[in-house]
Amino acid sequence: MKDKPSWNKLAPYAGRWVALIGDQVAGVGWTAAEARRAAKRNRPKEWAAAVIFVPAVKVDSDENENEGGEAKLKTLRTSERKITLPEWPWQMVRRLARSRQTHVWLVGGAVRDALLERPLHDWDFAVDRGALKLARAVADAFGGAYYSLDVERGTGRVVLRTDAGTQLDLDFARLRGDDLDADLTTRDFTINALALDAAGALLDPTGGLDDLAARRIRATSEGVFRADPVRMLRAVRMAAELGFQIEPQTASWIRRDVVYISEPSAERVRDELVKLLALPGAVEALQRLDAFGLLQPILPELDVLKGVTQSPPHRFDVWQHSLLVLDTLETVVATITEDESPTPSSIAGVPTAAWSDLARALKRFASDVDQHLAIDVSGGRDRALVLKLAALLHDVGKRETWSQDERDGRIHFYNHEPVGAEIAARRLQALRFSSDEIARVRVMIGQHLRPAHLARAERLTRRAVYRYFRATGCAGVDVVLLSLADHLSTYGPNLQDRRWMRRLSVAEQLLTHCFERYHETIEPPPWLTGHDLMDTFALSPGPQIGRLLETIREAQAAGELQDRESALAFARRLLDKSAD
Missing domain, CATH: 3.30.460.10 (Beta Polymerase, domain 2)
Structure with a gap:
């Protein structure tokens, strides 16, 4: 690299990733993505041309590193x-x-x-x-x-x-x-x-x-898992993180001692689960947890989805579909945010052209989505992690809402979204996730079908956009991403081009309003206050004021009002209509 900084400058960051702008270190992180996000925060108007790993072992360089001081x-x-x-x-x-x-x-x-x-x-x-x-x-x-x-x-x-x-x-x-x-x-x-x-x-x-x-994970002794059962989760996580295999004797001890996994505190189990979910390709690690019998005690609501059948266009039971959505979500996010297109999982069977369509439609939001997902929610757990939790649990309400039409045999899951939102919330409470994380997951699961409903309309109106973000709040972007992953996982190789392009169009419009027109259609500055309404129309304080303000605000977001005067005139019409 032409402007590569000297080793002396990079040495303090050995063992970490650095994002470079010219020969300057603009961001540092434990992963390439973290370094790039740090650079965007530190120098938002510039683009890091390179993100490199500074090895722990000093590498050869064309420069004379010893000139001017010791490395x-x-x-x-x-x-x-x-x-x-x-x-x-x-x-x-x-x-x-x-x-x-x-x-x-x-x-x-x-x-x-x-x-x-x-x-x-x-x-x-x-x-x-x-x-x-x-x-x-x-x-x-x-x-x-x-x-x-x-x-x-x-x-x-x-x-x-x-x-x-x-x-x-x-x-x-x-x-x-x-x-x-x-x-x-x-x-x-x-x-x-x-x-x-x-x-x-x-x-x-x-x-x-x-x-x-x-490249193997071996326990130091037979009693390590009984001494601390969380180590069983750690073994699976480390194997996935390092690309190692769990040595057979160690694996047999895990299977023998799985009954002890209920002993550690919920917080410690949560923390190890979070580290596992944060890994790329987390589904493989979850499947290994399941094979050891460790998943059922931690996420029993997920385990009971095995064998819960679904009608076409679904191809798998709810358990397999849930894992597939999580796996596909990782590729959806990477396709949007990463410089190089990722290699999609072959499990989903999604046509290659669909990923190209996704990149063309949403790649321009790469920086916005990346920064959005990097925001901390609680305890160092960011929005990206909470989104993965929601993806894994998004259909946990289907077992309780399963029904089959006697006439045509089709399977339905009426109201599985709100039911699932509450089931997931209870499990996350048991695992001691924060109230902010639980609220966010509750919204994502409860609203994960909403983008699909919007795609059925002929066009996406500003009023519909406003109502969507009123329902989803700051998780609106996450719901878009989850919905796309859900759609791809459902259809797989049977993806219909017209339906997919419509879903992408809705996603592109929602992200445009969120990142580029936020103060126009999502959070428009109010032209009127409650005091304005009470003073102008001689109204008393009460719920009526709040309802009026919300109706006015929605009309403003929909583009039906132009200024304060038109807002007052609209309020008068509302009051006259209610008086009739």
């Missing part, structure tokens, strides 16, 4: 292994530990990911003594925030902000056991039971390096 990476060699870690924050942690005569080891996922040359997420440190004091010292040195996670067990967290504004968590914990070997051998999986000491020695008491090379 800010420290290469650590252990036998035939080489790990390269950013000196920030590793060097400061070592220095502070040494000054306190404390031994510190980098452990777990950070070591694993460095060996795999993957982006480094959170850093975990094991400390022989004084873990909380060391964590506070690190927070002070970096100007970060310190939090005590478990004083009794000696665990604390340091939250740092990088120059690009991304969050980095450093967790410090007292050794579990008499020494590091005891600590590592009680961890969940061998590939997480790795440690790096301050001198650069790589410690591997359970054979994690061999399992990394073989």
Whole structure:
């Protein structure tokens, strides 16, 4: 790349993705999409020409990297292994530990990911003594925030902000056991039971390096899942995330211990489920959960959809259809937001031309949709994640509403949307999702057929657009995306061109109004207030005022009113009509 910045400039971001504008780092993230979104937030009027991964291992460069200073990476060699870690924050942690005569080891996922040359997420440190004091010292040195996670067990967290504004968590914990070997051998999986000491020695008491090379998930011992049943979910999630296989003995222990999955707190189960759903290709991981018997205890409302039959144009039962909608949704979003067209799943059987049609119709909303879905809803869980939840659960009301016409045998699911919205809300409450997340899912499931209803009309009026967004609120964009995925999953290879193009036309118009004409048709500035109506027409406060204002506002959004005077005249006609 012509304007590629020097390694010295990229070194602080080793293990992460960076979005570049010229030779400047405009955004940083743990994924390419996150880096690009950060760049859009930081420099909204410019487009990042490239998004690149800064490897943990220093790569060759045409530039003389040593001129003008040392590269800010420290290469650590252990036998035939080489790990390269950013000196920030590793060097400061070592220095502070040494000054306190404390031994510190980098452990777990950070070591694993460095060996795999993957982006480094959170850093975990094991400390022989004084873990909380060391964590506070690190927070002070970096100007970060310190939090005590478990004083009794000696665990604390340091939250740092990088120059690009991304969050980095450093967790410090007292050794579990008499020494590091005891600590590592009680961890969940061998590939997480790795440690790096301050001198650069790589410690591997359970054979994690061999399992990394073989790309397998192996439990450190037979009792790991009974000690913490959430680890069963983590095994499935890590296998999907890393592209590894769960070793047969470990798989048999999961099947044996699945009965214990009800023991952990709902919050911990939720967090692991969320991490799994956030992965691309989440459906495969969900199917693996189901094969182990782990899905039914977590999402029983989804499990009971197996065997719930549907009439054509549906091709699958409700369970398979629900998984297919989630899978197709990922491709719908990627087709709109990503620079390169994704490879659609062959399961849906959607004609290739349909994806091209989708890109032509909605690609211009790429930045808007991307930023919309990146907005946090609660606890670090963004709109994209909540949309995937809604897609998975969108038809959970069909089992309770199933009926069959005695005359023609067709199957119906009358009112399955509102019924399903409440079923999903109860399950999400049990999993301790926030009220904002639950409200959002309730709207998406309750309204997921609305774009299909709009597509049946000859044309989409401004009044219909206004009413659509009044019903869906800030989830209106999400409902559009869910509806498209639902349509493609339903028809698959039997997709009808005319029907599909009409659905795309409605989607394009709804997104246009949302992103380009918002203050014209969705949230027009009010020309009248309640006081205006009361003063002009000698009205008393009451529900009548609210109804009048809403009727006026809808007429304004529909383009039937031009100014304050026409709004007052319209109000007078409404009052005269009600008096007759």
